[in-house]
Amino acid sequence: MAWNEPGGKNNDPWKNRGGRDQGPPDLDDVFKNLFGKFSKMGGGNGGGSGKSMGKLGVGLLVGLLVVIWFVSGFYTIREAERGVVLRFGEYYTEVEPGLRWKPTFVDSVIPVDVQSIRDQASSGSMLTEDENVVRVQMEMQYRVVDPFRWTFAVVSPETSLSQALDSAIRYVVGHSEMDDVLTDGREVTRQRVWEELQAILEPYDLGVTIIDMNFRDARPPEEVKDAFDDAIAAQEDEQRFIREAEAYAREIEPRARGRANRMNEEAQAYKERVILEAQGEVARFEELLPHYEKAPEVTRDRIYLETMEAVFGSTSKILVDTKNGNNMMYLPLDKIMERSGNSPSMKNLLPDLQMPDGQNTQRNSGTNSSSTRSSRFNNGGE
Structure with missing residues (x-):
């Protein structure tokens, strides 16, 4: 039979223990007894020994709190990070990587990653200068170089970067024609967006440096996508034909220059040969002149006969x-x-x-x- 069933009063575990009627403990009595013990340790009616025990307890408690406070001040800054230390909420200094200590409740440390390369993307439909709509998607890669400026220059640096990137892209695309954005002007557009973004971020001094700007995608609206694909294919064929013509020109030009040089050398050789032959003829006639002056008829006949021999030979x-x-x-x-x-x-x-x-x-x-x-x-x- 259970103790709480009718007729089971004798089975009550809080009664008839030790020969007296005992009920469940009262919480008020428990707290009173506990506070009474602390009051005795703090110098109650216990006399001098109670006071000394109270002082010892307070000293132990204070020492324990000091140890906990001191241990809680150790922290670690990773290799890729720099720590921004705030003392009572105001910027104090920066700390290098490693195991550090700070006074808890006095200093606070904000770790900032200064080595990792971060990404920030932006995309949207934009109106070009020639009143066409294109969808552009670009991605920026940057790195933090000044932890203090990155932390306190603006309220939200990531949001500021995203808005600045959107503004730069829309400005550049709005001042460009659609064909330039979609075809061979992508590199120029990418460079202009980079320069415009740097100009926007310079007054804010966010403590970041832009590593690269990637032109991920640029396409026309879906309704005219097929027509633009054909136009892009035609422009690619044009560039291919131009490259083939340039390659043919680079192949033919050396040959033509070689032939021209050979002809110049042959002409120069012919010129020198004719000059030498003429000089030889002059020298031969100068040798014949004294003989001709001594016997003109004989010399004239001999020259005539030699000439006729060469002609009729x-x-x-x-x-x-x-x-x-x-x-x-x-x-x-x-x-x-x-x-x-x-x-x-x-x-x-x-x-x-x-x-x-x-x-x-x-x-x-x-x-x-x-x-x-x-x-x-x-x-x-x-």
Whole structure:
């Protein structure tokens, strides 16, 4: 039977313990007894020993609190961070990485990452200078270089950076044409956004430096996307053709320059050769001049014969002596030589021809100068 059931009073655990009726403990009595003990330790009715025990308890409590306060002041700054120390809420100094200590409730430390490269992106639909709508998405990479300025220059540095990036992109796109933003003007647009963003952030002095600016995407509205894709493909083909033409020009130009240089060198060589030959002729005639002055007729005849020998040395014509007034007979020796295949035996088949006046016909091979001289004198003695 349970103690709290009817007829179970004898089973009450708070009664009949130790021969007396005992109920549950009263919380008020517990707190009174506890405070009474502390009052005795603090110098109550216990006399001198109570006072000494109270002082010892207070000293231990104060020492414990001092130890806790001292231990709680240790903190660590990581390698990539710098700590901004505030003393009573005011900037005090900066601390380097490592294990540090600060007086709790007096100093507070704000760690700032100064080595990691952070990203900040921005995108949206924007109106260009030629009143077209484009959707641009760019991303900025930056790093904190001044922890104090990054912490206290503005209320929210990340929000300020995002708004500044939006403003720079919209300004540059608003002063650019759509074709420049979508095609070959992307690099110029990216550089202009970078410069405009730096100009916006300079008055705020946020303590950051911009590492890079990435032009991630730029596209027209979906309604005209196909037409712009065709236009971009045509411009890419144009650039490809231009590069092919430049490559062809780079291939042909060295060859043309080589030919031009070779022709110049050949012309220079020809010029030098002609000059040397002319100088040689002049020197030869200067050597002949004294002999000509001593015997003009003999020298003139010899020069004439040498010239006629050089002229008729390569011909296959027949010269006939016509000093008796007979007509000159022509023998087509060149035709005969062509028909015979220019064989050596054919030369023996051409005997001297007998003219009607009994004179012999002589074949001029470039070495018989007597017949040449007779022909010259019979033709007027030239």
